[in-house]
Amino acid sequence: MIQSHEIMALEHKRRSAMVDADTDTLSQLFADSMVWIHGTARADSKSGVIASIASGKTVYQAIDCSEETVRIYGDTAIVTGIVHSKLKIANEERQLHNRFSIAWANINRQWQVVNWQSTTVPKVIS
Numbered sequence: 001m002i003q004s005h006e007i008m009a010l011e012h013k014r015r016s017a018m019v020d021a022d023t024d025t026l027s028q029l030f031a032d033s034m035v036w037i038h039g040t041a042r043a044d045s046k047s048g049v050i051a052s053i054a055s056g057k058t059v060y061q062a063i064d065c066s067e068e069t070v071r072i073y074g075d076t077a078i079v080t081g082i083v084h085s086k087l088k089i090a091n092e093e094r095q096l097h098n099r100f101s102i103a104w105a106n107i108n109r110q111w112q113v114v115n116w117q118s119t120t121v122p123k124v125i126s
Helices: 004-019 024-031 048-055
Strands: 031-036 043-045 058-073 075-089 093-108 110-120
Touching: 004 024, 004 058, 004 075, 004 093, 004 110, 024 031, 043 048, 043 058, 043 093, 048 058, 075 110
Parallel strands: 031 110
Antiparallel strands: 031 043, 058 075, 075 093, 093 110
16 A cells, blocks of 8 residues: 555655656656646646646746645545645746645556646735
């Protein structure tokens, strides 16, 4: 059975691959049936996310996470937390502050991302 620290190692590998635009690694880490739900509520696919990174339309400059929790249910693991991302989308600088859930599943003895969902954390106005 996989351990929490092994899932977190996969998470760090995924984040590094996104920042490095390493689409080969992302292709291995993302399941073919993956659904990626952006903070804007737009649903995307494995090919859509990878194509956006490969083309340079989406450039991840930094991905930092906090408040992470890993829960393992047999061949499925869910990581939740807060993500702070610095990126460019269509050459527009953005800084995102989202709460996220990412689901990993053991598919044919390989752990892969099957779902990502993020929701924008509202700015606190004092």
